[in-house]
Every structure is written in C-alpha cells, then in structure tokens.
Amino acid sequence: MTVSWFASREQNFAENGKMTGSKSSSKVRIMAIFVLLFALFSSQSSAAQVPLLMWSSEGLPPLASxxxxxxxxxxxxxxxxxxxxxxxxxxxxxxxxxxxxxxDFTLFGGVFGNKQDSAFQNLEAALQSSPSSVSLPALEWSDSSVILALLQEKLNVSPVLVDADTLSHLSINTSASNLLLINLPYCTGLEKSCKEVLHENDGIIGEVLSIMKGKDVQYTAMYTGLQPSRVISEMSMSNQHAGRSLLQSVEATVKEPIMFNVSGNTCIMLWAQNLNISLTGDNWIDLATQTPSLDGSICNSSYSLLVLAYPSGHILRFSMSQRFYSVSARNWFTLDSVQLQLNDLSASFIGRRAIYAPAEYSFHCQSVTSFRDTLLVPNNTNQNTTQWRLNFIDFQIQGFGLANGTNFSYASDCAGFFTAGIWMGLITSLLMLWIFVYGLHMIMQLNTMDRFDDPKGPSISVPQKE
Incomplete structure (x- = not known):
C-alpha cells in the first residue's frame, strides 16, 4: 500500500462526481489528514510505533507536517x-x-468514498468538523504509560476513568483542568472480528463527543493506543556476521549453539535443530528443547569429550579424536562414538569413521541416524537398549581448531558430490552416447556395390554348378 494508491483513489473519487459544492473543501481536508496518517505505511523501521490523532473544539497550535x-x-x-x-x-x-x-486505518477505514464500509465514521466526522486537528502517523512507542504520564504532567491532574454512561451524569468543572480517560478494547480474534470491535469503539467515541457537545464543554480529544497492534521488524545489516556461522535457514528463529569453554576459550561447539532419541522405537523425545549441563566435558589437542546432561535424566556423550594422516598430509578429526545414558542403562553408537572432517573444519549433516542410512552404528549387547535410536536433524559439530568463540569453521558436509540423481544422469548420458556411437559406426561400415547391372549391355551371367 503506497501513497500513489491513495492518490489514484482520490482522483477516481473526484471523477465520479461525489465531491460537490461546499462539502468538497472539507472532505479534501479530511482526506489530506488521513493521507498524512498513511503516508508512512510503506516505510520500514524496527522501532515500534503508534499513531496519534488529536483534535479540539477550540483550536490547536499549528504543527508542521x-x-x-x-x-x-x-x-x-x-x-x-x-x-x-x-x-x-x-x-x-x-x-x-x-x-x-x-x-488498522488502512484495513478497516473507508476514507475515500465508501463511508458506509468504514469502521471510523464518527472519528472521521469529528476530524472533519473540528476547527483544527493534528495527525502523528508514527509516534515513537516505548512504554504503554508514556502518553498518560505526559498528560498528567502537563495538566497536573490525575486521570478519571469514565465511560459514556458515567460521563452523562458527571459534572465537569471547567474552571480547572480535567483528564477524562476512556479505555477502548481491541480485537482478540476469539469472538468478534477487528472491524466489528473498531466499529463499536467508534460508536463509543461518537457517543462521548455528543455528550460533551450537549454539556457545552470545550475539549481537546486524543485517540491513540497503549501499544502497536502490528510491529514490522527489520534486521539490521550491521548486526549480521560476514562469515557463515551455522548451516540453517535464515527464515527460522536460530537458537544458540552449545559451547564448551576452557579458560575462556571455546574448544567444542555443537548445534542441531533436533536431537531426537527413542527408547522404545516409537516415542521420540527432542532433547534440543532442553538446556543441558556440560559438567564432565573435556578437551585437549588430540581428544574432546562433550557431555550433555539434560534435566530429564538423559545424558549424551560425544567422543572425538584428532590424528595426523600422512596420505593427505593433514590432521583430521572423527566422531568416534555417541553414548546415550538413562539412569543405569546406556547404549553406545560408533561412527565407523563415517563422521569426519579436516581438523580445522566443522562437520555438518542434515540427518545423522542410527537406524536408516546409518552414520552411527549401534555397539551394545544390552538387550534393554537394543531398541534405542538416535536421529539428529541438521547436525553440526566441531571439537578442534575453533578460531573464535562465536562461529563454526567452514563445514565439511556429509552429502557426497555424486548423489543418486547425478549417477542416474551420468549413466543415462553414457548409455545414449554409446547408442549414438554404435549407430554412427554401423553407418560408416556401409559399402556401395562396385558393379551394377546395365540394361543396355549384356546381362550379368552368374554361372551355376551342375
């Protein structure tokens, strides 16, 4: 929704001949007020804002737009x-x-033409009939009591909570300042729609203004909210890290990785979207929703052990080691085993050197399981734990070579380059190429006859043996 949309609606409204006579100038003025109110609709800011409408039966000081x-x-x-x-x-x-x-004004207002469909008919009429009015489309909001506190300070009076019935029987002393507070609800989405609630609030505003007019009391009215109904958030680019820290979708809310520190330096990091475990084969528990204790974790230059003790009583142990391989002339780390313990029972799962990466890298895999396309192989003989299963989703771990305490190093992914789809494409391409080469070879082997039958000359005789 942009200002140009409002301008086109105003032009169509004028072309349809609905603005005539002396009412034209007043309606143009009320349109200008609401255009000013909605002009900032497309602007994006991370600061919470509320609109403020202010009008008076006597007059207000001018305020620059x-x-x-x-x-x-x-x-x-x-x-x-x-x-x-x-x-x-x-x-x-x-x-x-x-x-x-x-x-709310954009969605439920009928500022241009269709007033019967507007949820703010009385409010629009009050702004139109008032000698002067002020519109603040975006007022900085930090606390729900700011507006009320400012008015108490300026008027030096305490607010009086009233409604239409109370106000009709209230005697207002105009020789002193008065602050009359009318609370209005907002939609909760349970019983009534937002438009119905705002329409009822507009009726209350019209009734209160009619009572004040009947009492012949000069007033200044203000319409605003305790808090914004909609907040448009915007991520500041200055807070974004230049390097890749986690392999996850930026659309989801990112939780902090688990970090084990020694002497203020991070030596083990782990992150997973889900750490699912099953003790029966059917019911799964996501340990990633709990906050673990890291007591018992250790790390050094060649061995790292991450111990995650959860409030539910489950304990996960990730054992990693690092060694030098002369073939590649570099250090590699492997996740040797993962142990799951509950009370006196435990099950161990061996990585079989399938979970590995260069020592200065982290390891990432979309799915690490012990029962399907297994990267973790069960290694226990206890009959009570043979059905225990692990299923780690979007799993990333690093036990060595952490350059800083906030980000993972570059990730070595478990997904190979030659996936099933790539192999199918390669085999199909090779098969088609073989068919093409074979056909070309057959065509090149065709030979023409070196002698033909001439109908004008003697016929070719083929001797036959008797």
Missing amino acids: PAAGHITSNDQLTAYLTSAFGSGPNTVLLFLQDKLSKE
Missing part, C-alpha cells in the same frame, strides 16, 4: 503538548485503545 519516514519522538510530542496546554484550564478526552497501528 512530518516528512515521509519521520518518527515523532516523545520529546517532540512533549514540546507540542507544552504549547497546546500552556495556559488556562483544559479538558482533555483521551481515547486509549488497547492496541492501535496505522495499518
């Missing part, structure tokens, strides 16, 4: 309220909704 993308700070609002309530008693109506964002 905020530039596109500008977020009004609390200091700027304080300065304006000081000029608006500078002298004399003031009666302020504060319509404080539980939640409110400028997107």
Whole structure:
C-alpha cells in the first residue's frame, strides 16, 4: 500500500462526481489528514510505533507536517503538548485503545468514498468538523504509560476513568483542568472480528463527543493506543556476521549453539535443530528443547569429550579424536562414538569413521541416524537398549581448531558430490552416447556395390554348378 494508491483513489473519487459544492473543501481536508496518517505505511523501521490523532473544539497550535519516514519522538510530542496546554484550564478526552497501528486505518477505514464500509465514521466526522486537528502517523512507542504520564504532567491532574454512561451524569468543572480517560478494547480474534470491535469503539467515541457537545464543554480529544497492534521488524545489516556461522535457514528463529569453554576459550561447539532419541522405537523425545549441563566435558589437542546432561535424566556423550594422516598430509578429526545414558542403562553408537572432517573444519549433516542410512552404528549387547535410536536433524559439530568463540569453521558436509540423481544422469548420458556411437559406426561400415547391372549391355551371367 503506497501513497500513489491513495492518490489514484482520490482522483477516481473526484471523477465520479461525489465531491460537490461546499462539502468538497472539507472532505479534501479530511482526506489530506488521513493521507498524512498513511503516508508512512510503506516505510520500514524496527522501532515500534503508534499513531496519534488529536483534535479540539477550540483550536490547536499549528504543527508542521512530518516528512515521509519521520518518527515523532516523545520529546517532540512533549514540546507540542507544552504549547497546546500552556495556559488556562483544559479538558482533555483521551481515547486509549488497547492496541492501535496505522495499518488498522488502512484495513478497516473507508476514507475515500465508501463511508458506509468504514469502521471510523464518527472519528472521521469529528476530524472533519473540528476547527483544527493534528495527525502523528508514527509516534515513537516505548512504554504503554508514556502518553498518560505526559498528560498528567502537563495538566497536573490525575486521570478519571469514565465511560459514556458515567460521563452523562458527571459534572465537569471547567474552571480547572480535567483528564477524562476512556479505555477502548481491541480485537482478540476469539469472538468478534477487528472491524466489528473498531466499529463499536467508534460508536463509543461518537457517543462521548455528543455528550460533551450537549454539556457545552470545550475539549481537546486524543485517540491513540497503549501499544502497536502490528510491529514490522527489520534486521539490521550491521548486526549480521560476514562469515557463515551455522548451516540453517535464515527464515527460522536460530537458537544458540552449545559451547564448551576452557579458560575462556571455546574448544567444542555443537548445534542441531533436533536431537531426537527413542527408547522404545516409537516415542521420540527432542532433547534440543532442553538446556543441558556440560559438567564432565573435556578437551585437549588430540581428544574432546562433550557431555550433555539434560534435566530429564538423559545424558549424551560425544567422543572425538584428532590424528595426523600422512596420505593427505593433514590432521583430521572423527566422531568416534555417541553414548546415550538413562539412569543405569546406556547404549553406545560408533561412527565407523563415517563422521569426519579436516581438523580445522566443522562437520555438518542434515540427518545423522542410527537406524536408516546409518552414520552411527549401534555397539551394545544390552538387550534393554537394543531398541534405542538416535536421529539428529541438521547436525553440526566441531571439537578442534575453533578460531573464535562465536562461529563454526567452514563445514565439511556429509552429502557426497555424486548423489543418486547425478549417477542416474551420468549413466543415462553414457548409455545414449554409446547408442549414438554404435549407430554412427554401423553407418560408416556401409559399402556401395562396385558393379551394377546395365540394361543396355549384356546381362550379368552368374554361372551355376551342375
């Protein structure tokens, strides 16, 4: 939704002949107010914002229109309220909704033409009929009590919580300042839709304003929210790491890796989306949802042991070793075994040197299981633990060569280059190539006859043996 959309709607509205006579200028003014309110709809900011509408039956000090993308700070609002309530008693109506964002006006308002479909008919009428009004599309929001605290400070009175029935019987002393608070609910999605709730709130606003008009009391009204109903978040690029730290989707919420530190230096890191274990073969438990204790973990230049003791009583032990291989002339680390323990029972699973990587790399695999395409082979003879299974999803571990304490090193993935699909493509291509070469060879072996039968000459006689 952009400002150009509102401009096109306004142009179509004018072309349809619905703005005529003396009402044209007033409607243009109310449109301009709401265009200003929605002008920042497409701007993205990580700061939470609430809109603020302010109008008065007497008049308000002029306020320059905020530039596109500008977020009004609390200091700027304080300065304006000081000029608006500078002298004399003031009666302020504060319509404080539980939640409110400028997107609510976009979704449920009927500012352009179709007023019967608008959830803010009374609010639009109040802005249109008031001598002056102020719109702050994006007011900085940090706490739900900021607006109320500012008004209490400027008016030097405590708020009085009222509703339409209470207000109709309330005697208002205009010789002193008054702060009348009207709380409005917001949709919860359980019983009524947001549009229905906002339409009922608009009815309350219209009823309160009618009561104030009947009492002939001059007032200043404000409509805002305790907190935003919608917050558009934006990741700051300055907080992103330049290097790759984890092999995971950036769309999901990333949890912190498990890190074991010695003397302030990280020597073991582990991360997994799921650490699923099964003791019966059917029921699975995800240990990644629990916070483990690392007591018992050790690491040195040639051996690392990561012990994860969970509150549920399960214990996982990852045993890794590092050694030099003369064939490749470099150090490699292997995940030698994974041990699962519960109470007095334990099961051991051997890596069979299938889980390995250069010592300065980390190891990553999308699936590490002990029962399907096994990278971990069961190595226990206890009949009580023969059905125990492991299934680690999006698994990454590093026990040596950590350059820093926040990121994994480059990952060596378990997926081979020649996958099943690649092998199928290669074999099919070779088969088609063989058929083509064989056909070409057969064509090249064709020979023409060196003698032909001439119908004008003597016929070819083929002697036959008797």
